[in-house]
Amino acid sequence: MLWKQAHDLAVLRQISQNTLVDTLGIEFTEVGQDFITARMPVDHRTVQPMRLLHGGASVALAETLGSVASVLCLDDPASQAPVGVEINANHLNSAKEGAVVYGTARPLKIGRRLHVWNIEIKDESGKLICVSRITIAVVERR
Numbered sequence: 788m789l790w791k792q793a794h795d796l797a798v799l800r801q802i803s804q805n806t807l808v809d810t811l812g813i814e815f816t817e818v819g820q821d822f823i824t825a826r827m828p829v830d831h832r833t834v835q836p837m838r839l840l841h842g843g844a845s846v847a848l849a850e851t852l853g854s855v856a857s858v859l860c861l862d863d864p865a866s867q868a869p870v871g872v873e874i875n876a877n878h879l880n881s882a883k884e885g886a887v888v889y890g891t892a893r894p895l896k897i898g899r900r901l902h903v904w905n906i907e908i909k910d911e912s913g914k915l916i917c918v919s920r921i922t923i924a925v926v927e928r929r
Protein backbone atom coordinates (compact mmCIF):
# COMPACT_ATOMS: atom_id res chain seq x y z
CA MET A 788 0.00 0.00 0.00
CA LEU A 789 1.33 3.43 -0.95
CA TRP A 790 -0.02 5.48 1.95
CA LYS A 791 1.33 4.66 5.40
CA GLN A 792 -0.27 7.62 7.19
CA ALA A 793 -3.91 8.58 7.62
CA HIS A 794 -5.05 10.96 4.93
CA ASP A 795 -8.07 12.78 6.27
CA LEU A 796 -8.72 15.83 4.05
CA ALA A 797 -9.84 17.86 7.07
CA VAL A 798 -6.48 17.24 8.76
CA LEU A 799 -4.60 18.20 5.58
CA ARG A 800 -6.58 21.45 5.46
CA GLN A 801 -5.93 22.12 9.14
CA ILE A 802 -2.14 21.66 8.93
CA SER A 803 -2.08 23.99 5.91
CA GLN A 804 -3.44 26.97 7.85
CA ASN A 805 -1.12 29.98 8.00
CA THR A 806 1.25 28.52 5.39
CA LEU A 807 1.92 29.24 1.72
CA VAL A 808 -0.70 26.60 0.94
CA ASP A 809 -3.30 28.71 2.76
CA THR A 810 -2.04 31.97 1.25
CA LEU A 811 -2.38 30.65 -2.32
CA GLY A 812 -5.82 29.16 -1.66
CA ILE A 813 -4.67 25.59 -2.31
CA GLU A 814 -7.24 23.07 -1.10
CA PHE A 815 -6.77 19.30 -0.98
CA THR A 816 -9.72 17.61 -2.66
CA GLU A 817 -9.00 13.89 -2.93
CA VAL A 818 -6.61 11.17 -1.87
CA GLY A 819 -6.94 8.04 -3.98
CA GLN A 820 -5.11 4.70 -3.93
CA ASP A 821 -2.07 6.12 -5.73
CA PHE A 822 -2.69 9.85 -6.11
CA ILE A 823 -3.43 13.08 -4.26
CA THR A 824 -5.28 16.03 -5.80
CA ALA A 825 -5.64 19.67 -4.83
CA ARG A 826 -7.26 22.70 -6.42
CA MET A 827 -5.96 26.26 -6.64
CA PRO A 828 -7.82 29.37 -7.80
CA VAL A 829 -6.34 31.53 -10.52
CA ASP A 830 -6.90 34.86 -8.79
CA HIS A 831 -5.05 37.93 -7.50
CA ARG A 832 -2.80 35.67 -5.39
CA THR A 833 -1.69 33.39 -8.22
CA VAL A 834 -1.58 35.50 -11.40
CA GLN A 835 1.21 37.43 -13.09
CA PRO A 836 0.71 40.96 -14.53
CA MET A 837 -0.95 39.64 -17.72
CA ARG A 838 -3.64 38.12 -15.43
CA LEU A 839 -2.59 34.57 -16.31
CA LEU A 840 -1.57 31.84 -13.88
CA HIS A 841 1.96 32.57 -12.64
CA GLY A 842 4.42 29.75 -13.33
CA GLY A 843 5.73 30.03 -9.78
CA ALA A 844 2.23 29.39 -8.44
CA SER A 845 2.05 26.22 -10.54
CA VAL A 846 5.38 25.10 -9.09
CA ALA A 847 4.17 25.90 -5.56
CA LEU A 848 1.10 23.71 -6.16
CA ALA A 849 3.28 20.92 -7.54
CA GLU A 850 5.73 21.07 -4.63
CA THR A 851 2.88 21.13 -2.13
CA LEU A 852 1.36 17.99 -3.62
CA GLY A 853 4.65 16.10 -3.82
CA SER A 854 5.67 17.08 -0.31
CA VAL A 855 2.35 16.19 1.31
CA ALA A 856 2.21 12.93 -0.63
CA SER A 857 5.68 12.06 0.67
CA VAL A 858 4.59 12.74 4.25
CA LEU A 859 1.76 10.25 3.74
CA CYS A 860 4.32 7.64 2.61
CA LEU A 861 6.65 7.94 5.60
CA ASP A 862 7.11 5.02 7.98
CA ASP A 863 7.54 7.35 10.97
CA PRO A 864 6.80 11.08 10.49
CA ALA A 865 7.99 11.77 14.05
CA SER A 866 11.54 10.77 13.11
CA GLN A 867 11.55 11.36 9.33
CA ALA A 868 11.08 14.44 7.18
CA PRO A 869 10.64 14.79 3.42
CA VAL A 870 12.75 17.56 1.89
CA GLY A 871 12.62 18.65 -1.72
CA VAL A 872 15.92 18.38 -3.56
CA GLU A 873 14.85 19.13 -7.13
CA ILE A 874 11.75 20.28 -8.97
CA ASN A 875 11.14 21.07 -12.61
CA ALA A 876 8.11 22.23 -14.52
CA ASN A 877 7.02 22.57 -18.11
CA HIS A 878 4.36 25.24 -18.56
CA LEU A 879 2.35 23.98 -21.53
CA ASN A 880 -0.75 26.18 -21.62
CA SER A 881 -2.06 29.23 -19.82
CA ALA A 882 -4.97 29.58 -17.43
CA LYS A 883 -6.82 32.90 -17.17
CA GLU A 884 -7.76 34.75 -14.02
CA GLY A 885 -11.06 33.42 -12.71
CA ALA A 886 -10.25 29.81 -13.54
CA VAL A 887 -9.45 27.00 -11.13
CA VAL A 888 -6.62 24.54 -11.71
CA TYR A 889 -6.29 21.03 -10.31
CA GLY A 890 -3.00 19.31 -9.57
CA THR A 891 -2.61 15.58 -9.20
CA ALA A 892 0.55 13.90 -7.91
CA ARG A 893 1.35 10.27 -8.70
CA PRO A 894 4.45 8.35 -7.64
CA LEU A 895 7.21 7.45 -10.06
CA LYS A 896 9.42 5.95 -7.33
CA ILE A 897 8.88 5.51 -3.61
CA GLY A 898 12.03 4.22 -1.94
CA ARG A 899 13.19 4.30 1.66
CA ARG A 900 15.24 7.47 1.12
CA LEU A 901 14.04 8.89 -2.20
CA HIS A 902 10.60 9.74 -3.55
CA VAL A 903 9.93 10.97 -7.09
CA TRP A 904 6.50 12.35 -7.99
CA ASN A 905 4.94 13.35 -11.30
CA ILE A 906 2.43 16.18 -11.02
CA GLU A 907 -0.03 17.19 -13.72
CA ILE A 908 -1.89 20.48 -13.42
CA LYS A 909 -5.05 20.84 -15.50
CA ASP A 910 -7.79 23.42 -15.84
CA GLU A 911 -11.49 22.74 -15.29
CA SER A 912 -11.90 21.45 -18.85
CA GLY A 913 -9.03 18.98 -18.43
CA LYS A 914 -6.55 20.96 -20.53
CA LEU A 915 -3.00 20.25 -19.39
CA ILE A 916 -1.48 23.47 -18.01
CA CYS A 917 1.76 22.24 -16.45
CA VAL A 918 3.72 19.04 -15.95
CA SER A 919 6.14 18.91 -13.04
CA ARG A 920 8.41 16.38 -11.39
CA ILE A 921 9.76 16.65 -7.86
CA THR A 922 12.46 14.59 -6.17
CA ILE A 923 12.23 14.36 -2.40
CA ALA A 924 14.82 13.01 0.01
CA VAL A 925 13.61 11.36 3.20
CA VAL A 926 15.91 12.47 6.02
CA GLU A 927 16.05 11.84 9.74
CA ARG A 928 14.65 14.67 11.87
CA ARG A 929 17.17 16.37 14.14
